[in-house]
Amino acid sequence: MIPQRLQADDGYELWLKYTRIADPTVAATYRRQLQGWRVVSEGATAEVVRTELRRALPGLFGKAIPEAAGGVNHQLVIGTSQSPLLASLHNKVAGLAADGFVITHTRIQGKESIAIVSATETGMLYGVFHFLRLLQTGQPLAEVSSAPKTKVRILNHWDNLDRTVERGYAGFSLWDWHKLPDYLDPRYTDYARANASIGINGAVLTNVNANALVLTPMYLEKVRALADVFRPYGIKVYLTARFSAPIELGNLPTADPLNKEVRTWWQDKIREIYTYIPDFGGFTVKANSEGQPGPQNYGRTHADGANMLAEALQPYHGIVMWRAFVYDHQVPEDRTRQAYNEFKPLDGKFLPNVMVQVKNGPLDFQPREPFHPLFGAMPSTALLPEFQLTQEYLGFATHLFYQAPLFKECLDADTYARGKGSPVSNVIDGTLDQHTLTGMAGVANIGNDRNWCGHPLAQANWYAFGRLAWDHQLSPSTVADEWIRMTLHQDAAVVQTIRAMLLATRETTVRYMTPLGLHHIMGWNHHYGPAPWIKDKERADWTSVYYHRADAQGIGFDRSSRGSNALGQYHPPVQALYNDLQQCPESYLLWFHHVPWNHTMRSGRTLWNELCYTYQQGVDSVASMQTQWKTLHGKVDGALHTQVTSLLAIQYQEATWWRDACLLYFQQFSKQPLPTGVPKPARTLEDYQRLEFPYAPGIRPKW
Ligand code: BDP
Numbered sequence: 001m002i003p004q005r006l007q008a009d010d011g012y013e014l015w016l017k018y019t020r021i022a023d024p025t026v027a028a029t030y031r032r033q034l035q036g037w038r039v040v041s042e043g044a045t046a047e048v049v050r051t052e053l054r055r056a057l058p059g060l061f062g063k064a065i066p067e068a069a070g071g072v073n074h075q076l077v078i079g080t081s082q083s084p085l086l087a088s089l090h091n092k093v094a095g096l097a098a099d100g101f102v103i104t105h106t107r108i109q110g111k112e113s114i115a116i117v118s119a120t121e122t123g124m125l126y127g128v129f130h131f132l133r134l135l136q137t138g139q140p141l142a143e144v145s146s147a148p149k150t151k152v153r154i155l156n157h158w159d160n161l162d163r164t165v166e167r168g169y170a171g172f173s174l175w176d177w178h179k180l181p182d183y184l185d186p187r188y189t190d191y192a193r194a195n196a197s198i199g200i201n202g203a204v205l206t207n208v209n210a211n212a213l214v215l216t217p218m219y220l221e222k223v224r225a226l227a228d229v230f231r232p233y234g235i236k237v238y239l240t241a242r243f244s245a246p247i248e249l250g251n252l253p254t255a256d257p258l259n260k261e262v263r264t265w266w267q268d269k270i271r272e273i274y275t276y277i278p279d280f281g282g283f284t285v286k287a288n289s290e291g292q293p294g295p296q297n298y299g300r301t302h303a304d305g306a307n308m309l310a311e312a313l314q315p316y317h318g319i320v321m322w323r324a325f326v327y328d329h330q331v332p333e334d335r336t337r338q339a340y341n342e343f344k345p346l347d348g349k350f351l352p353n354v355m356v357q358v359k360n361g362p363l364d365f366q367p368r369e370p371f372h373p374l375f376g377a378m379p380s381t382a383l384l385p386e387f388q389l390t391q392e393y394l395g396f397a398t399h400l401f402y403q404a405p406l407f408k409e410c411l412d413a414d415t416y417a418r419g420k421g422s423p424v425s426n427v428i429d430g431t432l433d434q435h436t437l438t439g440m441a442g443v444a445n446i447g448n449d450r451n452w453c454g455h456p457l458a459q460a461n462w463y464a465f466g467r468l469a470w471d472h473q474l475s476p477s478t479v480a481d482e483w484i485r486m487t488l489h490q491d492a493a494v495v496q497t498i499r500a501m502l503l504a505t506r507e508t509t510v511r512y513m514t515p516l517g518l519h520h521i522m523g524w525n526h527h528y529g530p531a532p533w534i535k536d537k538e539r540a541d542w543t544s545v546y547y548h549r550a551d552a553q554g555i556g557f558d559r560s561s562r563g564s565n566a567l568g569q570y571h572p573p574v575q576a577l578y579n580d581l582q583q584c585p586e587s588y589l590l591w592f593h594h595v596p597w598n599h600t601m602r603s604g605r606t607l608w609n610e611l612c613y614t615y616q617q618g619v620d621s622v623a624s625m626q627t628q629w630k631t632l633h634g635k636v637d638g639a640l641h642t643q644v645t646s647l648l649a650i651q652y653q654e655a656t657w658w659r660d661a662c663l664l665y666f667q668q669f670s671k672q673p674l675p676t677g678v679p680k681p682a683r684t685l686e687d688y689q690r691l692e693f694p695y696a697p698g699i700r701p702k703w
Helices: 024-033 044-061 084-094 121-136 186-197 217-233 260-276 302-316 335-346 404-412 424-428 459-470 476-487 492-513 572-579 586-592 607-630 638-670 685-690
Strands: 036-039 075-080 101-108 111-118 144-146 152-156 202-204 236-240 282-285 319-323 354-359 382-388 439-443
Touching: 024 044, 036 044, 044 121, 044 186, 044 217, 075 084, 075 121, 084 101, 084 111, 101 121, 111 121, 121 144, 121 186, 121 476, 152 319, 152 459, 186 217, 186 459, 217 236, 217 260, 260 302, 282 302, 302 319, 302 335, 302 354, 382 404, 382 424, 404 424, 404 459, 404 476, 404 492, 439 459, 459 476, 476 492, 492 607, 492 638, 572 586, 607 638, 638 685
Parallel strands: 036 075, 075 111, 152 202, 152 439, 202 236, 236 282, 282 319, 319 354, 354 382, 382 439
Antiparallel strands: 101 111, 101 144
C-alpha cells in the first residue's frame, strides 16, 4: 500500500491543502448538493477556477466530482453575470463593490443549482475560493453575498534585487530575478493562488529602500513575466520608485519634481512601463526618510513629489502610495510627532490617485503602539494603513505571534474624527470621509523557505491580513479558526487548543518584550533581542534610552500635554483618555507618561513591581503555550509538532532573556529588589550587554 503522504507536512500548501473532509456526514451532505460542476465563463481566470476545482474537489471528497458540461441536478455553476446562463442573477451582484460575489441556490436550465457569480472574473475566482473555504471549514452552503471593504489589498515585499529581503526571516526573495523572465518558478503561481484565495490583489515587488535598476528595460521584462503569471489571479504588480531615478538612470542633474525635464522623464518612463505591463498598478514611494532621496532635497513638499508621479500615472489608472513613515534628520523632540507634522498640512493637496501610506502606529511596528494620529486627521486624503507581517520587532520568525489582534486593535481604535464612532477602519474603508480609493498594505513575511513564512504557524498572519483587508469586521478568532481548519486540523478540540494559543500570543509578547507601553528597546540595527541600554548613537531617536527615559524618578516617555504633547495630535476625546496619568489605560502608560517607580497601579502594586510581574507573566504564558502544544503530540503532523516544539523552546529562552536583561537594566534606576515570584536572572547585566549578533537575519545592509 502506498502511504497517503510520503512526506511530512512541510507547510508548502498553506491553507490550500484540501485534505479530505474528515466527518463523513458533513461530506455526504455536501456531496448531495454537488453532483457536478461547470464554469460557464471563458478566459484565463475561468481556467484558473477549473484548475483549482480539479485540484480541490478530489482532495476534499476523496474522488473527483464530475464536470457536467450539459448540466445536472444539484450542480455548481460558476461564472460572471455576463454569462447568459447566469444573467438572471445580475441584479444580485450589480450593487456589490468591485469583485464582490454571490453564492446562491437557484435553478439553472431547470436544474437545481448552486451558483457562484460575480460581475467580474476576479470576483468569480474569489467566490470559488470562498466556496472552497466553506467546504474546508465544514460550514453550511448557505447563501453568501460578500464584497471587499477596501480596494487595494496589497503586500509590500521589502525584497532587494540580489534576493536578500530587508527584515525578512523566511529565506531569500521569491523573485528569482536572475532566471526571470525565461524561467518561471511554479512557486509564482502558488503565491498568486494563495493571495487570490484571501482576496489580496496587489504586490509591490521591491523594497521601499528602492533600487532604480528595477525601472530599466532589463528588469521590466522580468517584472512583466511576473505580472503575466499573476494577472489571471486578479493580482497587479507595483514597484517602488526611487525618487532620484531621473538622475541615476536618466543622467539628469536633478530630480526636482517641479523641473520640466524631470517630469518628462517620469512621464516617458511610466509610458514605457505600461508598454510592458498594461495593467501596472503604480508605485510605492519612501522619500525623505532614513536617507532616501525625495522632494525635500529640492525644497519641495511630499505632495509635489507624489503628484508628479500621480499625474504621469493617471492616464493609465495607476496609483501612488506615498509613505508617511518619515522623520527629520534634525533630530526632533519627539519622533512620533513627525509624520503628522509633515503630512497634516498637506491634507487636500494630493491628487485623487495618491494614497498616503501610514503605519499602524506613530513609531515603527512595535508590539503595541497607539493608532497613528494621521488616521482621522487627513479627511481629504486617501489613507492606506500599513501593517508589518514580517516580525521585525516581534521575535523574527522564531516567536509565535498571531497578529490579527494587533491589526484589529488599530482598526477598531476610535479616532473621534467625526465624534464617537469614527474608528480607523472607517477612515481607511472610505466610509467616514467618502473616499473611493481605499486599501490596506502589509509588509510581507514571505520568503523562499519551503513553508513560506519561516515559522510554520506564521502563515496565519499572511492569511489574517488578507481576510481583514477584505473584511475588517471579521474577528481574529474567526480568522484563526478558518486558518487552522484549512491548514492544520479539522478536529474541534485541536482547533480550539491552537486557536487559544494563537489568540494569546500578542499579549504574551507585549508582556515579555515591552510591557505597560514600553517601546523600541530592542537590539541595535538588527532589532534582535532586548537592548534597553542602547545610547549614544548618531541619532538620539535610534537609541533605546531616548524612548524609555528611565531615571531615578521613574520610567516612560511623557507625551502628555506636560511633555512632548504628541497626544495633542489626537482628537480631544482621545487626549482626554490618555492625558491623565491616573486615567490612562495601563497598556499605554509608559508610552504617554513618565511614571514614578512607586506609582500605585490598578493592581495595588508599585509600578516597579508591576513591571517585574508583567515580564514574568509573559514568560509564564510562553511556558503555558508549550504545555498546550505538548497536548497536541500525536494529533498534528509529527514533523510540524517537533518543529513548533523547538521554536517554542527558543521563544521561552528568549522571553526569559528579555525579562532578565530588561529588569536588570531598569533595576539600576529603580534601585528596588525583584519581587517574590520573579527569579534571579541567570546572568549579569554586563553579560547581556556584551552579546553581539553580527549576522542576525534580515539586517539592513547600510543605513
Ligand atoms: C523600519 C525598518 C527599516 C525599514 C523602515 C521602513 O527597520 O528596515 O526600511 O522601517 O518602513 O522599521 O521604511
